[in-house]
Amino acid sequence: MLLLVVSAVTFAIFFLVPRIGGQTVDQLAVQYVGKDANPESVAAVKKNLGLDQPLLVQYYDFVKAIVVGANYQFGPDPVTCNAPCFGYSFKTHVEVWPEITQRIPVTLSLAVGAAVLWLVSGVTIGVISALKRGSIVDRLSMTVALLGVSLPIFFTGLLGLALFTSQWPIWDTIEFVPFSESPGEWAWNLLLPWASLAFLYSALYARLTRAGMLETMSEDYIRTARAKGLRESKVVTKHGLRAALTPIVTIFGMDFGLMLGGAVLTESVFSFQGMGAYAVQAVRESDLPIVMGVTLTAAFFIVFCNLIVDLVYAAIDPRVRYS
Amino acid sequence: MPLLSVDDLTVTFRGGHGRPPTRAVDGVSFQVDAGRVTGLVGESGCGKSVTALALMGLLPGKGVDRGGSAVLDVGAGSEFVASGPVDLLGLGPGALRDLRGSRIAMIFQDPLSSLNPVVPIGVQVTEILERHRGLRGAPARKEAADLLDRVGIPDPTRRLKEYPHQLSGGMRQRALIAMAVACAPRLLIADEPTTALDVTIQAQILELLKELVDQEGTALLMITHDLGVVAGLCEQVNVLYAGRVVESAGRRELFAHPTHPYAHGLLGSIPRLDAPRGDPLHPIRGSINDRIAWQDGCAFAPRCDFYDEECLEGPPALTEPRRPDHRVRCVHPVLDTTAEEVTA
Known part of the structure; x- marks a missing residue:
């Protein structure tokens, strides 16, 4: 199943991405040649890059490169692209995969921290809201949640930056510090991006959790749990929240997968060199191998996260396991 | 002195938003003697289930007015529970929680929806043992298996790991009964425990309840609209209208x-x-x-x-x-x- 989806995605990326903008093969080749394109050099590039081959052969080469690497006849010297070869950028003359792996830690740090923050805060707020339904706390947090859902990250992020780097400078500048270098600096610099992302997402999760909790807390088995004399905290966490978790896990898998593919806006706002920023840059420069490579990586993350979600399902809802 | 003495119990659901309040229970008085089966009979809407929930303290806190008294003889006290008679309607939520499951327990109508679908049967049984008897881990699981065995569930050790949807309707009701009797309560309230079951299973469940009551000396308050159940089980009958x-x-x-x-x-x-x-x-x-x-x-x-x-x-x-x-x-x-x- 996983393999099938990944193959389908690869296929789609391969066929669709080069056609965006309606370029013909010739125009594509012209781009690779650069300024002094003449019919001979264009033909040579087409031949060397296999652009004159039938599409299926090109696709085979594309996939083969991912598995075993490839050599491209480009210019005077052949260039080597080691496996897994997610493409070779003929504009910047770099292999795409090492570039991606270099940027994954940035995106991963951003995604993991923000996800932890928004899950914890969103679910907590949602539970409290559901239990205190109709109270001031409920109304206040749902209003804030609505704000969070409505405000885009380039507003909250920039506002955060403006407030905490110039108005009340808690941070001088915000830049990515690798975890391996200094975990403290890593977390400290990521705090604001995490918070802005979490504000956006936890709002969604708070609403989702609240709706789920309102539903499960009126179930008969909650009454049974109370009839046993269990403490209310146990009734809520062990019986109520447990059963309300399924939709949250579903959405979380999607969101987290998407985020691993690059939080484009957040990375731009905070000038982080993550996958998203890389993709944007590549699109701007029409650097197709990079676009394809990043898209493929992002697609893989989404598929992977959904696989994890399916596994988690089985763990939290036993009814899924047998049906 | 009777085990439970309900006197002039009233339950009113406040209407709110201009709707008139509804008096679901309007001065119910009855007694339950220790070790006997007392019936509370009436048609749908006569207030029998609300009476039961009021005794258990399971009615919602907001929008409900309660009146009258329901004095329960708690019997010997324990670490959590004071001894002697207490008015269930006058107790705070904490004190009531200590009594629920240990001195009074309840069996509900629909065994499927009354069990949490995503929690194994074993956990649902052991949590009450942990709450009121302080049992955890292996001893709790052993006791839970014994309880399931006592209510006639075959292969109890395996069943502990299973989930409600893997059990038959009768089996689920047995599991709920096991939870209810786990701490040998003095009063067991059964709210139409057989309505959702096949007729043959109904008879088995009633038989089981009878046995448990006889063995343990537990008093049973049987809430039902089924005169057949009354005829077969209840020694004292109260007709509610x-x-x-x-x-x-x-x-x-x-x-x-x-x-x-x-x-x-x-x-x-x-x-x-x-x-x-x-x-x-x-x-x-x-x-x-x-x-x-x-x-x-x-x-x-x-x-x-x-x-x-x-x-x-x-x-x-x-x-x-x-x-x-x-x-x-x-x-x-x-x-x-x-x-x-x-x-x-």
């Missing part, structure tokens, strides 16, 4: 001499196999919605065959027109009963 007890008697006495027109009508409405062919059924006319408030007279008057002006002169009092232990709330009790003797 529109939130108030209208007749209270021993089982044989009630079935032989139903004296309130409502009870009389109820028993008369049971179809009989030995009735002549073509004999029509005898339903009570109208529905429970055709009623008047108790303070204006007899709530049953609009549906009653013996109704006259006298019925509207205020709420009828409980009288003992036949014998001292047979109380009836009616100004025109059916005394010359020629009703077919129903063998209990």
Whole structure:
């Protein structure tokens, strides 16, 4: 199943991405040649890059490169692209995969921290809201949640930056510090991006959790749990929240997968060199191998996260396991 | 002294938003003796389930007014529970939680929805053992398996790891009964425990309840609309109508001499196999919605065959027109009963 989806995605990326903008093969080749394109050099590039081959052969080469690497006849010297070869950028003359792996830690740090923050805060707020339904706390947090859902990250992020780097400078500048270098600096610099992302997402999760909790807390088995004399905290966490978790896990898998593919806006706002920023840059420069490579990586993350979600399902809802 | 003495219990759901409040239970009084089976009988909407929930303290806190008293003899105290009689309606939520599951327990109507679908049976049984008996880990699991075994669930150790959807309906109800009796409560309230089950399973579950009550000396408050269940199980019967007890008697006495027109009508409405062919059924006319408030007279008057002006002169009092232990709330009790003797 996983393999099938990944193959389908690869296929789609391969066929669709080069056609965006309606370029013909010739125009594509012209781009690779650069300024002094003449019919001979264009033909040579087409031949060397296999652009004159039938599409299926090109696709085979594309996939083969991912598995075993490839050599491209480009210019005077052949260039080597080691496996897994997610493409070779003929504009910047770099292999795409090492570039991606270099940027994954940035995106991963951003995604993991923000996800932890928004899950914890969103679910907590949602539970409290559901239990205190109709109270001031409920109304206040749902209003804030609505704000969070409505405000885009380039507003909250920039506002955060403006407030905490110039108005009340808690941070001088915000830049990515690798975890391996200094975990403290890593977390400290990521705090604001995490918070802005979490504000956006936890709002969604708070609403989702609240709706789920309102539903499960009126179930008969909650009454049974109370009839046993269990403490209310146990009734809520062990019986109520447990059963309300399924939709949250579903959405979380999607969101987290998407985020691993690059939080484009957040990375731009905070000038982080993550996958998203890389993709944007590549699109701007029409650097197709990079676009394809990043898209493929992002697609893989989404598929992977959904696989994890399916596994988690089985763990939290036993009814899924047998049906 | 009876184990539980409910006196003038009222439960009113506040309407809110301009709707009038609803008085679901309107002055219910009855007693439950230790180690006996007491029935609370009535049609849908007469307030029997609300009575049970009020005793358990499981009604929502907001929007509900409670009145009267329900004094339970807790018996020997423990680490958590004070000894002696307590008024269940006067207890704080914490004290009530300590009693729930340990001194009073309840079995619900629909065994499937009453079990958490995503929590293994074993956990749902052991959590009550942990709460009230401090058992954890292996000893708790051992005790849980013993409990399942006692309520007749085969292969209990394996069942502990299973989830509610893997059990049959009867098995689920047995599991719920196991949870209810886990701490040997003094009072067990069963709210229509067999309505959602097949007839053959119903009989097994009733048999099981009877056994448990006999062995443990637990008192059982059986809430039902099923006169067959009453006949088979209950020693003392209270007939509820529109939130108030209208007749209270021993089982044989009630079935032989139903004296309130409502009870009389109820028993008369049971179809009989030995009735002549073509004999029509005898339903009570109208529905429970055709009623008047108790303070204006007899709530049953609009549906009653013996109704006259006298019925509207205020709420009828409980009288003992036949014998001292047979109380009836009616100004025109059916005394010359020629009703077919129903063998209990």
